[in-house]
Amino acid sequence: MYTLPDEYTRTQMAVGALVLFGVLRVVCAAMGAQYNWRLSVVTRCFIGAAVLFCLPQLADVLFSSPMSHKAFVELQGKAVGCALALFCAPIVSHKLGYE
Template identity: 90%
Template sequence: MYYYTLPDEFVRTQMAVGALVLFGVLRVICAAMGAQHGWRLSTVTRCFIGAAVLFCLPQLLDVLMSSPMSHRAFVELQGKAIGCALALFCAPIVSHRLGYE
């Protein structure tokens, strides 16, 4: 029986792009909703930082508990963290360019 696994770079890239798209699009949408409802943008940003931590929490716990699959979880955690960081950095720029911030 053969087991085929993807290289670490592919897994890391897929996780990063998924998190970037998810949090980037949601952050721009929430900035637009916040502009209409009068929400403070610092509150929206803090909520998204908390959501990013919750998004990365399963892999973080798996790495900390050092299960046998912790290498795979570490690679996924790296990708998710990179994608979340990029999204939380770039989404306010896009929102500002669209006129919501």
């Protein structure tokens, strides 16, 4: 059985999380501007969603066998992607005039 190298898996997870949370954050900022939502609440909700998104791999790493290398690589990718999205999406939203 052939498995992908760690770099590819990590990159795929990071790009997936970046696109998912980046696009959703910008869309929610646009909706928040329209419905007068507080942006601090939107940001906290996305931080919670990012933690929930990474939770299965985190549980796998903590409670699974010590050889859960694949889960650790996926967790690294998801965490990096979520962090980048939660950092860059408010900048994009601000440039678009939603924040």
